[in-house]
Amino acid sequence: MNTNTNNILRGESEFMRKNNKILNETKDILPGLIVSISIALISMGLSKFAPSLGAGTIAIFLGMLVGNLFLGQKVFQKGYKFSETNLLSYSIVLLGGTLSVTKLMELGFNGIFFVIIQMTITIVGAMYIGKKLGFSQNFRMLMASGNAVCGSSAIAATAPVIDASDEDKGIAITVVNITGIFLMFLLPVLSGYLYNHEVVRTSAMIGGTLQSVGQVVASGEMVNEHVKELATIFKIVRVILLVGVIFVLGHIKQKTNHEIVEEEISDVKKGKIKIPWYVIGFFITCALFTLNIISPEVSYLFKAISNKLEIIALAAIGLRVNLRELIKQGKSVSLYALFVGSLQVVTAIALISIFL
Structure with missing residues (x-):
């Protein structure tokens, strides 16, 4: 009887602990989430007076303004x-x-x-440029994976494989995100000049170059819905190739094939390297729509909800842009970002002229 009672009490205690954890996490997220939703709603309203800009673009700029002037405090960051x-x-x-x-x-x-x-070319170029500027091998690898694949997520996945320090990881994430923010606004203008916003080539420029998924969505949104959708697909192909990039970087670190395979297996088991769940989910819902399991009516609802969630996310991207960090970065780091970003854009232009 005592044993059963103890088991019940332990079960209740564990249940309460999990509930408290969820409650605390919700409390941490709510302030920033509320601000993000508010910015998104205001942007949707303002977009009626400036339809050419679109709610997503307005949300980014409004978020940047509010985040840097008023609501950039730590209490909001988890929600953002x-x-x-x-x-x-x-x-x-x-x-x-x-x-x-x-x-x-x-x-x-x-x-x-x-x-x-x-x-x-981005990986090779980032490694070469970083070496010429005197950066460590680990930092160069983080910059290579972050710029070539998917920004912060790629850096986080690469860091444990190459034994990178937290300092290198933090600086690389900051620099890659800053590079992406500049390109996020530049590429729609550049693609308009070069391609008159033709869908495939503009999508390739944006989806094949920008550092994070959020930046791709935001930049594509600045052009039109078709570009946003196709640019996202280009980006998803890059994300899928993350495991291959990390495998290559393991070779560069001069590990044996056996060591790399063992580490890859270990990291996959630990969940350090994996295809993001949203990529798998994207292909599942796409297959269901193709097979007519998702009806046109449900698909329309999906599109409406997706659009609203996207605008909230874009508001949060703007809110998380720290303009002070742009000023704080040293000259050599800034040059590194400039050279790698320029290489990506020039390479994209050349390859688009060949393949697309």
Whole structure:
């Protein structure tokens, strides 16, 4: 009887502990989430008076203004991060339910070759430029993976494989995100000048170059809905190749094939290196829509919800932009970011002219 009672009490205690943890996490997220939603709602209202800009673009700029002048305090940051990462992930999964496999095939083999070669040149270039500027091998590898694949997520996945320090990881994440923010605004203008916003080439420029998924969505939104969708697909191809990039960087660290394979298996088991869940979810909903399991009515609902979640996420991206960090970065780090970003853009232009 005593044993049963103790087991029940332990079970109740564990249940209460988990509930308290969820409650505390919710309390931490709520302030920033509320601000992100508020900025998104205001942006949707303002977009009626400036339809050419769109709610997403307004949300980014308004978020940057509010975040840097009024609401950049620590209490909001967890909610901003949740809004940017989690809500954007849900938005991408729902977006898959509005696209057929035919749409995905618009990339074609040429589009996939473009992505692979663009990533390869970015990795080689980032490593070479960083070496010339005197940066450590680990920092160069983090910059290579972050710029070539998917920003902060790629850096976080690469760091434990190459035994990078927290300092290198933190600086790399900051620099890669800052580079992406500049390019996020530059590429829609550049692609308009070069391609008159033709969908495939503009999407390749944005989706094949920008550092994070959020930046791709935001930049594509500045052009139009079709570019945003196809640019996201280009980006997803890059994300899928993350494991391959980390495998290559392991070789560069001069580990044996056996050591790399063992480490890859270990990291996959620990969940350190894996295809993000939203990529898998995107392809599942896309397949369901293609097979007509998701009806046109449900697909329309998915699109509406996805759009609202996306605007909230874009507001959070703006709110998380720390303009002070732009000023704090040293000259050599800034030059590194400038050279790598320039290399990516020039390479994309050249490859688009060849493949697309």
